[in-house]
Amino acid sequence: MDDLRPGDHACLTYSDAEERLDIVAAFVRDGLGAGQKVICFTDVGGQVDVANELAERDVKPANGGQLAIRDNDAAWLSAGRASATNMIEMLSGELETAHRDGFAGLRVTADMCWATRPVAAVDELLVFETRVAGLFADGRLTAICQYDRQSFDQVTLAFAAKAHPRAVAAAVYYEDPLLRICRQHAPPGIRLAGEIDYRRVPELNQALAEALRLGGDIHVNLTHLTFMDAAAAAALGQAALSLQPGRAMAIVCGRAVRKVLDLVGVPDQPAVRIRLAHGRP
Template structure:
């Protein structure tokens, strides 16, 4: 495989670019663990994953170390250049280092403890030099050339996990499914909290923490591993099915029964009001009941809106300015007196998840509901490397109530009892699902909402 042509990765496969794009989005919207593994079958698949992973680290201000073994250094250089990285400049600045794996893993006498210590030193140097952390990618074919058992390699993996809380490092181990034996792959699978398989980032249900490995004697054989996880997955599916059934009942009550009964109550109350049968004191109580019924009906309708909004989410990248404009257009269509001025960001910024539109729309719906003749400024920005995008929504007056601000600060959902605040929670859930955050500012009521979320590089 050494010296394989890099142009194989996109030359004749139009879907390869789409797969890389989807993986870019996953990396941008997922908080990575310290230790993950790539299991691949083809060289093209390997190159697409590692170049995306390395480019993300570079653009996030991390120092990146690539440990090559099966691929030669020129293959890796050409691949990284092919995704837009200036390899010469990055190497000269010290942000990118390409190292023969044998320089880290001694081919004379492999020592798991010494290898972990070496990574600890490299990570400390990265932080001392002003980088946000260390990102490592290593071709694990280095283990074939060592005079040691694969279990010793697994000891190194577990020791690395134990040291992870101390290390500002994200490490990607690479395993070729065409070269590593099934038993070795089964063991490697158990030592990584997340894996990349078929260019998809997955939470690993087979992961065994170092503590569990000591207690239960992991790594297990492939058969024992499958039996253990079959039981766990079976239990998980049963739990999910039961919870789905309960949620279905609750949704039917909210979406149908509750709404219908409220319509009956509202109609009868309106009839009583029109009859004029009550004195002024009784009329005040009747008006209070009518208002409470209307609020409850609004809450039911907003709950239905939440369900539709979250169910309809489709994750895909999009131009940042365009997706913000769509969110604004949705809100203005609903609130005709809502006036919105957009200060656009850089034209080529691509948001990693187009559902930023949902968060923008829901925040503006709060303004449209809580303010009379609202005027709102929407400011769109991106950082120098376009790794992070922000949208600030600023109104002339406060439109986020104090109760909602307290609920957000205390990570509490008690403000869900208010229909208007439910919209803000939809914005919060949506932005958090793509590894972003929502912040409120201003003295109660808040007059500014800031959305921060990951972006990815534009298509080349």
């Protein structure tokens, strides 16, 4: 994400919904800050969810219709069918509208899952990804196409990766079947999912050290962490102690993890703010 530039056409393949939303939020926030028009395409009924998730990640759209969240079906399907020609014409029209309205450019991010429905044609999606390159030539259009690894077959995923000049992903500090530690883009910090104990404290410290170097408050997302031992909780406490005055560590977690944090005294530190994740045990 940090290396994405105007005119880039990038592919995001994901299996973690939270990671996907973090990257999308960072993409949207950067576009708004650059004075670009931003359009997010999502599933029918998902517009409100996307708006809420962006707000949860501190994405605050400016006035004047700079950010639009639109339904996939209405945008990509015509008479129940996908047409690469129609999709390219639609994007070309949006690009010209953004230019006419005085925006610095157009950013588009789209969840491509609509192509997996029976009424859609995956072959038209492949044609679209091949032919759309011409719209990026002058640097006014920047786009991220989102591909869910659980929805698309491996052949389509491989084609998508090849068809896009760039790829975006979260920085992963550690991953195995039980634990994933990665960078969180928005708000900036780290995210842990699974289970962590004393054996993975070095990897946790590595992730925390980078977050400390970034400056500002550190956000530690433990929403999907189901187990944490005292050693890992103590590592968070040590990182919080090293914060300079004026900086804070914001932790979101479930009740089980909160109990461990309480046990080692993490919430007692003035720089620490803890919030329980809604609906998490």
